[in-house]
Amino acid sequence: MDNHYQIFPVGTIKKQDRSVFVEIYKEYEDALYGLDQCTHIIVFTWFHENDAPEKRKVLKVHPRGNKANPLTGVFATRSPVRPNLIGLFLCKIISIEKNVIQIEHIEAFAGSPVIDIKPYIPRIDSIPNPE
């Protein structure tokens, strides 16, 4: 499997006191136009601290790093160790000022590269009663 695709960071996660921000690089600011109509965004990050060939080969993990949790395939977990290091976080928007989105909270670390943002659309992104 020699083919691959390139991902470019479009911003970064910033944290200051208790405030959390998705800061989009200036050159991508136009891509936020209209986002003020949304209440929540889906933030895609890159788990850059795990971007090493040996970590990206790991296919099973003990969830939450706890050996008491049985080995599970990474596609069945939210592990930050996986073949493609994509993080997915649903976040509530507090405000948008130019290229900076203040959000309520994110489970990603400060300094995480942001690689995409999508509007959260309940009709396609949620299942009322999964069974």
Next chain:
Amino acid sequence: MDNHYQIFPVGTIKKQDRSVFVEIYKEYEDALYGLDQCTHIIVFTWFHENDAPEKRKVLKVHPRGNKANPLTGVFATRSPVRPNLIGLFLCKIISIEKNVIQIEHIEAFAGSPVIDIKPYIPRIDSIPNPE
């Protein structure tokens, strides 16, 4: 912004008659271990047909390609034209046989590269009453 990350396809979308499959490459099959405990998965695809530098520079689009829809930032839409060509689809699992997941439906084209799979976890992936 010279730094970038590499994404490797881990599978592909297949459609046959009315059946839809996420076929994971054999070498990633172990990553599915335990996924049979889930009812729904989040499938990440790559919009490979748009992987050209000029398309990836587009920051505003008319949603759904309809000029009647006002120009909107790509981060405020689900457009398949965006800086990083990540597609996100919530899918119901029908069955899992070795490296092949049969799903109920996906809005992605047959042949789309699959780049990640995560379990859908309502507590973190959905907002009951967004406001």
